[in-house]
Amino acid sequence: MSENVQGSDPNRRRGASSSPGVATHHVSATLRDEILGGRLLPGDRIGQGAVAERLGVSRQPVREALRILESEGLVAQISNVGARVVSLDAAELDEVY
Numbered sequence: 022m023s024e025n026v027q028g029s030d031p032n033r034r035r036g037a038s039s040s041p042g043v044a045t046h047h048v049s050a051t052l053r054d055e056i057l058g059g060r061l062l063p064g065d066r067i068g069q070g071a072v073a074e075r076l077g078v079s080r081q082p083v084r085e086a087l088r089i090l091e092s093e094g095l096v097a098q099i100s101n102v103g104a105r106v107v108s109l110d111a112a113e114l115d116e117v118y
Contacts, residue, residue, distance in 0.1 A: 044082035049089045051076060056095050056106055063108035067096065 052072070055061045069083045076083075087104045090096040098104045 044078045045085040045089070048072065048076055048078060048082050049086035052086060052090055053093075053095060056090070061106045063106050065106045066102075067104040067106065069103070 052061070052067065061067065067087065069080045069087070072083045073080045087096055087098060091098050091104070095107060096104050097107050
């Protein structure tokens with residue numbers, strides 16, 4: 022029994038090592054689309070746990086995706102509050118899109 026568990030762990034770890042980047046890309050693309058499409062509005066809070074559960078990923082790719090979106094100017098991360106969608110004027114929206 023322990024042989025089976027030990028034998029499967031290395032394979033899972035190898036597969037998981039390439040998936041965080043894919044998961045981060047998926048989360049950032051999904052959130053970007055939701056922000057630019059108006060499904061997430063300026064001021065909306067983006068909860069890491071809720072996003073992770075909804076997209077079927079862990080919190081780590083969500084954290085990384087939020088950093089990416091923050092660098093793009095779509096999200097603001099506020100200490101002890103979390104991430105929120107920023108307001109963009111038409112020129113900023115065109116530039117991001």
